[in-house]
Amino acid sequence: DTAVSQTPKYLVTQMGNDKSIKCEQNLGHDTMYWYKQDSKKFLKIMFSYNNKELIINETVPNRFSPKSPDKAHLNLHINSLELGDSAVYFCASSQDSRGGANYGYTFGSGTRLTVV
């Protein structure tokens, strides 16, 4: 039973298109994250939700819009895709993070997005 699952695993699309990536976790965690890993392998946080509430919103173009319908799901919608959006997008989850608690993440296997 996969703990954090993302779909799709691979996504190839043309510039200007709109696409979504879905993420689900069955660990009972309250907090979910989106990270982007670029071609230099640098993992950078984009967003975090705690129990459906947006708590971290880094400097990300507003073409990227996360949505969390419930605490087990966090989706990422990207409008007007650009070449520079090509990267691997990782979803992750952890226990309740409010108050600065220190919990490790469980990552999904990633979505490799290629914009052509």
Added chain:
Amino acid sequence: RKEVEQDPGPFNVPEGATVAFNCTYSNSASQSFFWYRQDCRKEPKLLMSVYSSGNEDGRFTAQLNRASQYISLLIRDSKLSDSATYLCVRHSGGYNKLIFGAGTRLAVHP
């Protein structure tokens, strides 16, 4: 200066060797650190937490030096299966945000 800096490597070592990686961080208020391991085209996985007193897990030892703001990972008796990228991670307080270094690549050869 990047928040977490690592030597990208690669470190090419023979099986059985001992290898050590360092990582420096810029925020002296940081309290918690981790080492994650990432295999090629896979997701990062937690290897171990790093405590002030140092900690050991089998062949792996992690140390934290707060005065010099660096953490280290020592791998003894390297195995082929240790080949991976090792990510140094700083916990940023507040909402459990993890700040990742760009990783150090290790290649263990027969």
